[in-house]
Amino acid sequence: MLRIANAAGFLGDWIDAPRRLVERAKVDYLTLEYLAELTLSILARAKEKNPQLGYAEDFLEVLHSLVAPLEQQPQLKIVTNAGGMNPLGCAAAAAKVLGEAGLDQTMIGVVTGDDLLPKIDHLRAAGCTLKNFETGTPLVDRSQVVSANAYLGAQPIAEALADGARIVITGRVADASLTVGPAMHELGGEWDDWDRLARFSVAGHLIECGAQVTGGYSVDWSKYVLADVGYPIAEIEADGSCMITKPTGSGGAVNRRTVVEQLVYEIGDPRHYLTPDVDCDFTTVEVEDLSGDRVRVQGATGLPRPETLKVSLAYRDGFFASGQLLAFGNDGIAKAQAASDILRERLRIAGCEPKHWLMELLGGGDGCPLNHAGKSSCAEVILRITARDPRREVLERFTREFAPLITSGPAGLAGYAAGRPSVRPVYAYWPTLVPRQLVPASVDVRSAKEWLT
């Protein structure tokens, strides 16, 4: 039986979760998942500004907090996609943290090959149109592309572990593959045993979002102690079945509801949950609540892996800004509406009306604006205005129009003290596919000391 935990579900997740987890539970692998669909475009921009960066810097702080557990627990290994747009840079920075802690003999494996940005012209020459698989539109303006990363699978991770890595750092890999890699390395088996790969992938899918399977994001939130929520552990058997659990004494819960809610989280057709490793069928999964924060998950079946890899591509698509003011009083909704109209009229007069515009009344039901819910009067409401436009200068002007409303708009507005909202670039998401054989992965395993030289 293999114990794989996850203690990061996105870049920005609870920074203390990894340390608290390994202090409370002995696990064989700690996975840390940092890359949401658009995180790589943000990291690409960070790398543009500083070529040393472009990885999940949170990981360095986490690694620093894990020094003592790494010294005390020889079985503990780490697999993470913290490498982002710069896995080699991340490895060098991680090596520095380990070196300073006297752990410079630690073997670090790096998986690269997911970054397709330098290869776009090559891919197009090889016949890839890089069309958007949702809209069917072929990619035209290559100059606006800021990042293009293929989702690699579990094989290079398993290879890095076989080569002796204690810490594996990757760029874009499928989230579930962070679990499938160590499972295949430790439990053995064939890369075409599709049912087993599907089961490993289910385990990975269940823990990849951290506390979302242990009571976080749950409708039963009021029943759980979430301040000290335990992050998940999958106890994986050789046949691929697993027990989802969490450290003894931690907060949160693992039960049928938390597990099934996460099974169906962010999926499309459950009969075909595609990863680079396998085509999983989630409708064959069986879940048994054994109580005591232990849920057995088994029975997933799989079909051969897809011949194409998903690519997450992002391109520059203008600019975005958003500002808020509080409108207080029983006529708050009317005042907020009036303030929004005044702001927009002033922009129109200045010739700076943004192309895309949205006014929301938060507190008036606009978080999920359903017509039939209706807007009732309330004691106060937050006016949120958001705009998008190809022209940065239009949005800069937009952000300057909030503060004047305090003295030249309706009475009862507040909340401008946080300062002018910032304008940020928009990176639009463009999902596409490439043939697997055009995306070879590379694995490089060296000691921390060697990564530093």
Added chain:
Amino acid sequence: MKLRDFASARSGDKGNHANIGVVANDRAGYAHLVQHLTTDVVQQYFQSLGVSRVERFELPKVLALNFLLYDALAGGASRSLRIDTQGKLLGTAILDLELPAP
């Protein structure tokens, strides 16, 4: 009665589409939802979000339904102007959907 009397729910994004996983409390509740929580009912409920179509998938072994709401996110995580760019609130919103009593 409302959906919250029969099930819990959780939502998230798939590009510009949203998914809502609905997990029934028990077998009877699941059968009731299969009959009454149809794609038409869900599309009607979220019509104001600009949903173009709704697809429903059944997971009878775990008593869950998965709904895919196409074009529900006004551009998705990067381009949407909404505060809820990723459709995280849809799972909470759907629990207020009115359903007939069993």
